[in-house]
Every structure is written in C-alpha cells, then in structure tokens.
Amino acid sequence: MNSSSRRCFLQRMGAAAGFTAGAAALTGLFHNRNLVPGMPPAKTIPSFAVPGTESMMVVAEGTDHAAAVRAALQELGGIQRFIKAGDRVLIKPNCAFDRPAHLGATSSPAVTGEVVRQCVAAGAEVRVIDNPINNPEGCFVKSGLMEAVQSAGGEVWLPSASLFERVQIGTLRIPEWEALYRPLAWADKLIGIPTVKSHNLCGVSLTMKNWYGLLGGERNRLHQAIDEVITDLAQFIRPTLVVLDGSRLLVSNGPTGGSPADVRPGHVIAAGTDMVALDSFGARLLGHAPQEIGYLGMAANLGLGVMDPEELRLFKKVRASS
Amino acid sequence: MRTLRRFYQAFFLALFIAAFVLTAQGLLKGYPVTVFLDSSALNGLGTLLSAQNIAYTMWIGFLILALTAFCGRFFCGWICPLGTLFHIASFLLRPKKTTDRIKQNLYSRAQVAKTLLLIVLLMAAGFGFMQVGLFDPIALLTRTAAALVSPGMRAGWLLIFIFAVLLLLNAWRPRFWCRYICPQGALLGLIAHLMPGGIVRDEEKCTDCGLCNRDCPGACSPSTRTRMAECFVCGNCMQDCPENALSWQWMPPREKLDLQSGLTRRGFFGAIAGGAAAVAALRTQPAAGYPARIRPPGALDEPHFLDRCLKCGQCMKVCPTGVLRPALSEAGISGLWTPVMDMEQGYCEYNCTLCGQVCPTGAIERLTIAEKTEQPVKTGTAFVDRSRCLPWSFGRNCLVCEEVCPVSPKAIYKETVEVEIDGKTVEIHRPRVDPERCIGCGLCQHECPVNDLAAIRVTSAGESRSPDGSFFLQ
Numbered sequence: 001m002n003s004s005s006r007r008c009f010l011q012r013m014g015a016a017a018g019f020t021a022g023a024a025a026l027t028g029l030f031h032n033r034n035l036v037p038g039m040p041p042a043k044t045i046p047s048f049a050v051p052g053t054e055s056m057m058v059v060a061e062g063t064d065h066a067a068a069v070r071a072a073l074q075e076l077g078g079i080q081r082f083i084k085a086g087d088r089v090l091i092k093p094n095c096a097f098d099r100p101a102h103l104g105a106t107s108s109p110a111v112t113g114e115v116v117r118q119c120v121a122a123g124a125e126v127r128v129i130d131n132p133i134n135n136p137e138g139c140f141v142k143s144g145l146m147e148a149v150q151s152a153g154g155e156v157w158l159p160s161a162s163l164f165e166r167v168q169i170g171t172l173r174i175p176e177w178e179a180l181y182r183p184l185a186w187a188d189k190l191i192g193i194p195t196v197k198s199h200n201l202c203g204v205s206l207t208m209k210n211w212y213g214l215l216g217g218e219r220n221r222l223h224q225a226i227d228e229v230i231t232d233l234a235q236f237i238r239p240t241l242v243v244l245d246g247s248r249l250l251v252s253n254g255p256t257g258g259s260p261a262d263v264r265p266g267h268v269i270a271a272g273t274d275m276v277a278l279d280s281f282g283a284r285l286l287g288h289a290p291q292e293i294g295y296l297g298m299a300a301n302l303g304l305g306v307m308d309p310e311e312l313r314l315f316k317k318v319r320a321s322s
Numbered sequence: 323m324r325t326l327r328r329f330y331q332a333f334f335l336a337l338f339i340a341a342f343v344l345t346a347q348g349l350l351k352g353y354p355v356t357v358f359l360d361s362s363a364l365n366g367l368g369t370l371l372s373a374q375n376i377a378y379t380m381w382i383g384f385l386i387l388a389l390t391a392f393c394g395r396f397f398c399g400w401i402c403p404l405g406t407l408f409h410i411a412s413f414l415l416r417p418k419k420t421t422d423r424i425k426q427n428l429y430s431r432a433q434v435a436k437t438l439l440l441i442v443l444l445m446a447a448g449f450g451f452m453q454v455g456l457f458d459p460i461a462l463l464t465r466t467a468a469a470l471v472s473p474g475m476r477a478g479w480l481l482i483f484i485f486a487v488l489l490l491l492n493a494w495r496p497r498f499w500c501r502y503i504c505p506q507g508a509l510l511g512l513i514a515h516l517m518p519g520g521i522v523r524d525e526e527k528c529t530d531c532g533l534c535n536r537d538c539p540g541a542c543s544p545s546t547r548t549r550m551a552e553c554f555v556c557g558n559c560m561q562d563c564p565e566n567a568l569s570w571q572w573m574p575p576r577e578k579l580d581l582q583s584g585l586t587r588r589g590f591f592g593a594i595a596g597g598a599a600a601v602a603a604l605r606t607q608p609a610a611g612y613p614a615r616i617r618p619p620g621a622l623d624e625p626h627f628l629d630r631c632l633k634c635g636q637c638m639k640v641c642p643t644g645v646l647r648p649a650l651s652e653a654g655i656s657g658l659w660t661p662v663m664d665m666e667q668g669y670c671e672y673n674c675t676l677c678g679q680v681c682p683t684g685a686i687e688r689l690t691i692a693e694k695t696e697q698p699v700k701t702g703t704a705f706v707d708r709s710r711c712l713p714w715s716f717g718r719n720c721l722v723c724e725e726v727c728p729v730s731p732k733a734i735y736k737e738t739v740e741v742e743i744d745g746k747t748v749e750i751h752r753p754r755v756d757p758e759r760c761i762g763c764g765l766c767q768h769e770c771p772v773n774d775l776a777a778i779r780v781t782s783a784g785e786s787r788s789p790d791g792s793f794f795l796q
Binding site: 097098099100133134135137138141142199200201218220221223224226252253255256257258259261262 | 347348725727736765769773
C-alpha cells in the first residue's frame, strides 16, 4: 500500500463521513417537522367605543330621514362626541343584497349618506364596507349606497380576499372566524347602520346581526347556531356608534324581501351605543317582544346591554322637524 | 404598406380587447361590444340558415362581405384579431432560413379544407345543426379569452389547450388556422373571386427567385398566378419583389389570376353530403332534457337556442357571479361550449340580465329586469336532497337556503317539527320548495353549507323557456 493510496483511502473515508454527517444534520433539521403550517394566532379587534358614551339611545321620528339622523345625533351630544378630526371611520351599513333601496333589504341611502356626511364634516376619513351575499359591486350600486356614500364624501371599500384574516370573536360558539381584519385594523372608529328587518331564522335582523357582514369564510355554517353566533358577534364588535335605520321596516319575507308588499314605512331612527337596547327597540318595531328573540336574552345575560330602555343612562325620544 | 397594415392590425386587436374588457358589469354602458362577432358574416349566414333570422347588428358582416367583392380578404389581412394573433405567432415561430420560409408559404391543395368545412357547416346549419360558432374565428377568440379571464370558466382549460395547439401550428405553417380551417376566410375567399383587380406578376421582369412567397401569409402563390381566394391583400409580395415584377392591376386579363378555390366537384358534393350527415348528431339529444343543462335566463327554448348560439362566451364573460360556463356534455353534441349555469361557481343574480344584453344573436333574449322577475323567468327548480340536508337528515337547524332565496314570497318555506334527540325535544325547521315560486336561480345551492354536493340542487326541470318545461299538470 503506497502513500498515495492511503491518502486516497482517507479522502474517501472523509467524504463518506461528511456525507453521513450532512444527511444526519438534514434529518435532524427536518425530522418531525410540521410540514403543514399551522393556523397563525387569531388577531384581536379592539373596542371602538368612546369612553363616557356608554348606555345611550336616542329615538328620532320624522319623515325626513336625514333630519332624523341629525336630530338623534344632536341629542347624543353631536357627532363630535364620537368622531374627532383626522379619525379613520369605518361604516358598516347593511348592504347584503342586490336590491333597489325601496325594497328595504339594505340600509337606506339617505340615512347612510347623512351619517357619512356628518363624519366627513367632523374631519374624518370615511370608508364604507360590507361583505354581502350577492356580488359586492352589484349590491352597492343597485342599493344606491355607492352613489350616496360617494356624494357624501366617503369611499366604498369593496371586500377582497386579502382583507380577511382570522380574528377572535366570542365566547359562546365561535371563538375565532375569518373577518375583514384589515379594514377593522385600519379604522379608529366603527359605526354600524343596520336596517330593521324580519329574519326567517332568528326573528329579527338588526344591529348585532348586521356584524355578520364583517365575516367571511364559511358563513353559511353559522346558521346552525344562529343565536349563539349573533351573541358572539356582539362580543366581537364594540362599535363607536350605531344608527339603526328604521326609515322603512322589512316586515315580511326577511331578510331578503323582494316585493314592495314586504315593506312598511317606519320613519324612525334610533342612534346609540347599547346594542341590546337598540335591537330590543327594533324588535318591538317589528312586533316582537325582545324576550322572544333568542340572542337578545343571551346578550343581556352576558351584560352586553339592557332590553329595557328605561335602564339606560340616557334615553330620549325626539321629533325631527322636516 | 407593411407598417400601415401592422398599424391597422394593432388597432383592431386593441379594439377587440377594449370591447372584451368592456363586457363586464359596471362597464357595459351601451357600447357595441358584439361588434367583432357581428363583423363575421359567417355568423349572420349561419343563423340565417338555422334560425331564418339575423340579428340586425350583423349588417357589419355583410358590409364586409360586400367590400370583399372589391378588395378581397382584407378582413383576414388587416382586421381579424384572431388572424393578428396568429400572424404574431407565425412571425415569432418562423424559421431562420429564407428558403425554409419560402417553402412554408407555398400553396397547398389542402387549403381547400376550409372551403369544405364552410360547406359542411352551412349545410348542417340549414338542417338545424348549427355549429358555425364552433369555427368562427371571432367566436373562437372571444370564447378562449373568456376562458382565460372569467372566474366562471374553470371548465375552460380545454379551450385554452385547443388555442395553444392552434398557436403552435403556426410554426409548421404560418397562419395555419387562416389557411386551412377558417370557414369565415373561406367564405370571404369565395367572394374575393368577384374582385375587379388583383396582384399580377409581370413574367418579363420575374426571375423566379421566389422571394414573393417569403412573407406571404395566405400562401396564395404570387410567384405563379395569385390565388385570389387565398390572398390577404397584405401587399408583402409586391414589397418583397426585388424586380418590381408584382403589381396591383385593375381588370387584369382573367388568365393572369387564379380564380380557382381548389374545390372539386367531388369535394363539393362530399361536403354537402357530410353536412347533411352531420345532422345525425342532433339525434343524440335526449327527448326530455339534461338535468344539468340549465340555461341562462332569457335563453330561447332549446332547439331555437341551439339554432342561434355561437358559443362565443360573451355571456360567460359578462356574468357578474361567474355562474355560466361552457358545456362539455351537459347539452349534447350540438351544445358543446354553449353556456350552462353551474351553481358550484355562482348563481343567477336576481336583478341582472347582462347575459342577454351581450348575446350577439338573440339566443339569450334581451330581457328587462321587470320581464325577468315578474313573469317570472324560471331557469329550473331547486330540489332538496333530504338525505344530505342538515335539518332533514341530522336534526340540526340551518335554513340558509330559505334566508337567501331572493323571490318574494320566498320559494323556500320552513316546516317546523319537534324532534326528539337524546331525550330532548328540539324544534327543527326543515326547508321545502314551492316549485311554482322557485325560479331556479341556484343561490340556495350556492350557499348551502354542505359544500361538496349541496343538499339543495337546481336542475333544469320546470324551466319556463320550454313549452313543456313544467312537470306539473297545469
């Protein structure tokens, strides 16, 4: 055996050892590695409520619905109490369906437009969002909300897949769900403009149910426990302000309506911060006692609000002069 | 002349793309987005034969046909967007050597195939087997473009594959489609024989170098006698001739041009017989209907629909929910690529009639929203699959289908029953369908939480377009 073959032997042994060590290192690195990435932790959504404005509701009647909105806001202390100059305000009307405004399945353009105008006048940047059941653009255009929002100085934010992330929701049924996280993270303030509608499964669709439109994912599964899910939504969203649009009431065939015969004039706007009180008021407008509505009882039990308006810190009724 | 022609080709391609992009909700504001489909006289002639009807917008095609009698196949050389794309592909895929390019562009007797296809298609259309749109260049391009961009065209991969093959065939013969297959080109070629002029070779000056064939897209043989049925009147040959031996002449002696389409008597009668025989495919249609053959709202009853549908895919492009996709087997052989609703992809939007607005031939009627919703137009009927439905089969509440049902009063109603589950009495709401009110929009199916095979599904039964559509005793 000459020296050159010894060197050759050592080189080969070294290469083999290096190869083995490399393989072992790679195995160690990838061993038992979870190749399917886990779900990232769910995001949290902060409260949008302004301290000192809790437990209030003002009901304003009047056939001029924009004036009724102004009157209700006036009694609450003016929009300035809720919105500061420079705020980024996200508004969630009910724009769930591809319907013309007079059919009452979507928030009225007059009411939504007025809220946008008030916020813009207070110096805020306003974006309006909903994740509807039908084609989003079609819903905003045909409901008249696109036009109303834009002419009032706001912007419609059409939902797209990139806006959604998993967020924490509530304690009863859905701890986490896909939601419009990016708009919610963008916003400093959040205003809901629900409509007053009958609902096939849960009785009435009002403020709390309106937050459905912030969710994505397999929403159609939520109906299997609808009262618990709506109560979870009331834990998920603590809005700055709610303007319940009772300018017209969808009394039958809800929540889609579809015929003028399903709509009654309401001429009432309820603005406030207690979602249970607002929804109890709305339920009465549709001829339901709040106790009949499953999710209102659950929400009241969790201390999310009160059914009886007399228990509110501030409760007023006003007539808007038209 | 090359520069000018390229400018025109680019312009019309851009115009085609613009019309295509505008075929969308929110952009379609009365623009004549069907203008290219209308410009192909083949489409008008086909529907004339099959449906004894031409959409009035198709006058453009006949204008082009008339102009062809004076100017030849300028449509192929200067306008057709499909031709332009194939022209670009041919340019990119062309061989390096001049001799190879000349060889590729020599006239081939097989170019008569397109004329035979034209006869077969028109013959079959006359017998009610309307497949003109399958081979119309504009319908082909529109359909493929729709498959490429539309969310509702997941079934369209085959269309894209076919188009890719057609693109690659340009490497073997430049503008392969235009020379060998295109029946619209064949039709224009036949008319081009009427031309009072043509490209004529001066035999004194010609040195038989063959350079005129180098960039001849139509392979019309300018090096001997120009075949007017194949000539795209692009003028490349005149520009490429080093001896200036080729020139445009008005009223040349007839023997200076080749006015043969290459069609033999045997071929002609063969094609006639073939076209008549192709009608046998109609017999593959079932007596009743295919359950998945759910047509868009406003579609004429099936025989009349098939008489007019060009399978151009405009309806699929414009549909805001993407519910429309090209049929493969859902509508029989004669219904290949025709639009069907696929509720896995979308649903028919209640307040929408866009598909009828962009249909070039009226296969889908131009309805108003009121006409659609008040009659109402029924595209089918929803059936609850009780073995998969949550309330029916599993004793769980759901009722999403009822919630989203867009008609008033709702076509889905609930039946409330008390069910004992684990010793507890539970109230369960079960969905039921009222077939009189159901319009077959498929929103219930689209929204059903049972996500592989929905527990409520629409089939074409009960569609209002067909006179015997209803399955109830009236």
